[in-house]
Amino acid sequence: MTHNPTLQKEAQTMLPQNVLEYGREDNAIRETAAYAARRAEEIGAENVFNFSIGNPNVPAPAIVTESLMHIIQTVPPEVLHAYTPAPGMAQVRRAVADDLNRRFGTDYTANDLYLTAGASAALSIACRATLVAGDEVIIFAPYFPEYAVFAEVCGARSVILKCREEDFQIDLAAFEQAVTKKTKLVIVNSPSNPSGSIFSGETIDAMADILRKKEAEFGHAIYILADEPYRELVYDDDVTVPFIPNHYADTIYCYSYSKTLSLPGERMGYLLVPPKAADSRALYAAICGASRVIGNVNNPSLFQYLLQECVGATADLTVYKTNRDLLCAALTEYGFKMAKPDGAFYLFVKTPEPDDLAFCARARQYELMLVPGSAFGYPGYVRISYCVDTDTIRRSLPAFRALAEAYRSAEGTL
Numbered sequence: 001m002t003h004n005p006t007l008q009k010e011a012q013t014m015l016p017q018n019v020l021e022y023g024r025e026d027n028a029i030r031e032t033a034a035y036a037a038r039r040a041e042e043i044g045a046e047n048v049f050n051f052s053i054g055n056p057n058v059p060a061p062a063i064v065t066e067s068l069m070h071i072i073q074t075v076p077p078e079v080l081h082a083y084t085p086a087p088g089m090a091q092v093r094r095a096v097a098d099d100l101n102r103r104f105g106t107d108y109t110a111n112d113l114y115l116t117a118g119a120s121a122a123l124s125i126a127c128r129a130t131l132v133a134g135d136e137v138i139i140f141a142p143y144f145p146e147y148a149v150f151a152e153v154c155g156a157r158s159v160i161l162k163c164r165e166e167d168f169q170i171d172l173a174a175f176e177q178a179v180t181k182k183t184k185l186v187i188v189n190s191p192s193n194p195s196g197s198i199f200s201g202e203t204i205d206a207m208a209d210i211l212r213k214k215e216a217e218f219g220h221a222i223y224i225l226a227d228e229p230y231r232e233l234v235y236d237d238d239v240t241v242p243f244i245p246n247h248y249a250d251t252i253y254c255y256s257y258s259k260t261l262s263l264p265g266e267r268m269g270y271l272l273v274p275p276k277a278a279d280s281r282a283l284y285a286a287i288c289g290a291s292r293v294i295g296n297v298n299n300p301s302l303f304q305y306l307l308q309e310c311v312g313a314t315a316d317l318t319v320y321k322t323n324r325d326l327l328c329a330a331l332t333e334y335g336f337k338m339a340k341p342d343g344a345f346y347l348f349v350k351t352p353e354p355d356d357l358a359f360c361a362r363a364r365q366y367e368l369m370l371v372p373g374s375a376f377g378y379p380g381y382v383r384i385s386y387c388v389d390t391d392t393i394r395r396s397l398p399a400f401r402a403l404a405e406a407y408r409s410a411e412g413t414l
């Protein structure tokens with residue numbers, strides 16, 4: 001690191017500009033969380049309503065602690081802490097495959113799975129394994145902001161398609177129009193962060209029909225990149241999350257245990273390349289290559305052992321339904337407009353003024369820490385992460401009511 005300003009400037013221009021920008025870019029979610037932390041120091045955590053970040057608040061299930069203790073006590077250290085095969089230990093991948101096969105009637109094997117550091121690494125690796133400069137990636141807005149980063153660093157172009165405002169479902173006619181000869185990936189996140197919407201089996205079938213037609217027309221595979229860290233966070237009995245590989249063969253599937261097991265810091269997830277996907281063995285080899293390129297040697301071995309013990313378990317996720325119902329009912333009563341989410345742990349609420357950044361600034365006056373929809377490619381909305389304890393939600397309601405009142409009396413917009 002040089003302290004000479006001229007040399008520093010030169011060094012900056014030598015750095016890849018896109019990567020430099022990604023490092024400098026203000027991430028609205030983390031900025032809001034950092035502001036919430038500062039306010040908590042100033043006025044006390046109990047007076048700040050931090051709805052900024054998707055950090056699960058329920059504890060990991062007891063089996064996690066029990067298994068960790070058991071593993072540490074029983075697996076010899078020279079085995080426990082050794083390098084593992086890059087895709088993960090075969091017996092762990094087999095346990096994941098068995099779990100998928102039990103739930104979805106499939107016949108996957110360990111060879112179809114690659115363990116990754118959460119869904120983020122899975123998505124990034126899948127992009128690197130498939131994309132070349134000039135490719136297009138279809139992303140539905142509102143979206144998880146990292147998608148564009150993972151795709152664009154490979155030289156691909158993000159094609160953003162807005163979901164319908166009334167229910168955050170896909171506009172299939174617009175989707176059909178958007179698929180071109182250059183389309184290589186379509187990223188599908190259901191249940192969605194930030195809208196909480198789930199795409200039905202009929203919607204996925206309709207997308208699959210369109211994609212199969214386009215594949216035949218263009219003569220190459222178009223993969224759905226399914227991103228499902230919220231698969232188990234679904235609150236009503238009549239709602240199911242379709243397992244996309246069973247609807248569309250050319251699917252690359254990304255999963256994470258961050259939300260299901262409440263272990264986001266431990267970076268547990270995987271990529272599945274179903275054998276029926278086009279060029280599946282070459283695709284799997286490309287995934288091994290992409291992982292190697294970014295220096296992934298293997299997922300932490302302790303947490304691979306843990307995964308083997310915990311596969312299929314979940315944290316107690318019931319509090320999220322309580323939170324969703326409480327917040328939806330109260331905010332609707334105060335005059336806010338939203339589509340009731342079916343899953344994940346976010347509410348995506350229409351802002352009473354078009355400028356969502358101004359709305360978030362105003363909400364901060366009531367110590368409500370919310371993330372503007374612009375951060376998810378969907379201005380005019382705000383995301384409220386309700387993965388907090390129910391008491392925080394109850395105590396925040398007067399602030400939401402006062403915020404609504406402020407808009408009603410000042411602008412008549414609510």
Ligand code: PLP
Pocket residue numbers: 054117118119120121144189192193227229255256257258264268269
């Ligand atoms: N995809 C979506 C839609 C998310 O919301 C998140 C995290 O919040 C991720 C992927 C990445 O999750 P992780 O890397 O913790 O598995």
